Amino acid sequence: MRAFRAALCLAALAASASAGEIPLPERRSGYDLMSGETRAMQDDDTANPGMLWVLEGETLWNRKTGDAARACAECHGDARTSMKGVAARHPAFDPAKGRPVTLEQRVNACRVERQKAPALAYESRELLALTAYVARQSRGLPIDVAIDERTRPFVEAGRATFYRRQGQLNLACNQCHDDNWGRRLAGNVVPQGHPTGYPLYRLEWQSLGSLERRLRGCLTGIRAEPYDFGAADLVNLELFLMWRARGMTFEAPAVRP
Amino acid sequence: MANALINVPPRAKRGEIIEIKTMISHPMETGYRRTQTGAAVPRDIIRTFVATYNGAEIFRAELHPAIAANPFIAFSTVATESGTLTFQWTGDRGFSETASAPITVE
Amino acid sequence: MSRQTSRREFLRAVGGAAAGLGLASVIAVEPARATPASMQEAIRKVVGAAQVQTGRVKLDLPPLSENGNTVPMTVTAESPMTAADHVKALHVFNEKNPQPDVVSFRLGPRAGRASVSTRIRLADTQTVVAICEMSDGSFWQTSANVVVTLAACLEEA
Secondary structure: HHHHHHHHHHHHHHHHOOOOOOHHHHHOOHHHHHHHHHHHHHOOOOOHHHHHHHHHHHHHHHOOOOOEEEEEHHHHOHHHHOOOHHHHHHOEEEEEOOEEEEEHHHHHHHHHOOOOOOOOOOHHHHHHHHHHHHHHHOOOEOOOOOOOOOOOHHHHHHHHHHHHOOOOOEEOHHHHHOOOOEEOOOOOOOOOOOOOOOOOEEEEOOEEEEEEHHHHHHHHHHHOOOOOOOOOOHHHHHHHHHHHOOOOEEOOOEOOO | OOOOEEEEOOOOOOOEEEHHHHHHHEOOOOEEEEEOOOOOOEEEEEEEEEEEEEOEEEEEEEOOOOOOOOOOEEEEEEEOOOOOEEEEEEEEEEEEEEEEEEEEEO | OHHHHHHHHHHHHHHHHHHHHOOOOEEEOOOOOOOOOHHHHHHHHHHHHOOEEOEEEEEEEEOOOOOOOEEHHHHHEEEOOOOOEOOOOOOOOOOOOOEEEEEEEEEEEHHOOOOEEEEEEOOOOOOEEEEEEEEOOOOOOOOEEEOOOOOOOOOOO
């Protein structure tokens, strides 16, 4: 019954797709639009700057922390097995909160509730390292966020944000990323905007950063007030973007210009 | 965040030229940036990178602010004998980081 | 160039007012630039009075960089790399960053091959020069042009 309802929901979502949506077989990762040099940087684990955070994440994974003096490894064991596929499924529905949560929010929930440690600040070195380490374990897997009657309202809310004009420049995400991908905006090629590689090392930032940082950057770029880190609007949009990228290969930690 | 990612082949034949790749996390703050209030962000860079092979210096680099953040340096050396390759980065504000890797040379 | 500067500063001011977050964001302001003349002076400091010949050293840089913050670069020089005849050093210079020096690599016969890769920052479209210092005291040079564009969207750091 649940499977049938899920299928209905998927069909409804697909049917309500707007005309400008990129057909599934024509979806391309930002990787395909980069120069050979930047691609080479991503492909080589010994040269990918994102791996510096993955290495640090591995150390943090095994470190006892908080009042409970517990390491992630104590409950989750070897991340290479236990975390496989996890990042490719997030944002995921959290029954306790009654809404989808991001990987960052899941890590912090564990820290606060299980390790009795304070939550890590968004874009802090430690949170980036832990999420990079977890995300690395999903590399090569297809993006697969669950869309069912629980998550459907949030995906719809995210979709509405994607197609809504915002900011002083009055632009909607789809106007660049559905309708004008592959064309140039000043010196940069406009990607389709699939979150296939987050957290990723962005050359413009000279650092690893999260999807939320990138989305907030885009919002600032169109002169809109960026949603707060962890805000429902942002998480819903991320869920929609991951659904839009369903089936695409997860590449974290990616490198992007 | 002070950690280094180094890549040294674990084994090599005597006389073989091996490639070594190194990367270290460091912002390489140029000293030319300013905050929104106009205050200059002071320079903070790695200035020197030295590689030694069983204690003998095999490579050295003098870095300036034009080297990108999280400096990546790849170079080569001749595999002469088994032992340890050691790498040291030093820079502004007393920055100092060391890493090493063993190599077996047949 | 100055037109781009003022547009950037204007948009930053608007963005700063609109976003209004209390974070200590960092912005890049165009500082005094190196010039081809100061680059020549920096090269002079290294080569002294010696004649610099063209050749033997190669500079591998993308003609169009994806982002000026991180431009992959490889410097290679032809040399047998023996004790008698080897590359002592590779020096790289630029003409439009705030400073003309980029990096100096000290090699020697133990290198086996004179080839070093790194990633550099280029503030603007410019010429990069590599100087190779040989063990026999000779100097060799090559240059490469790189087009560098600003990122399309400005964002708070």
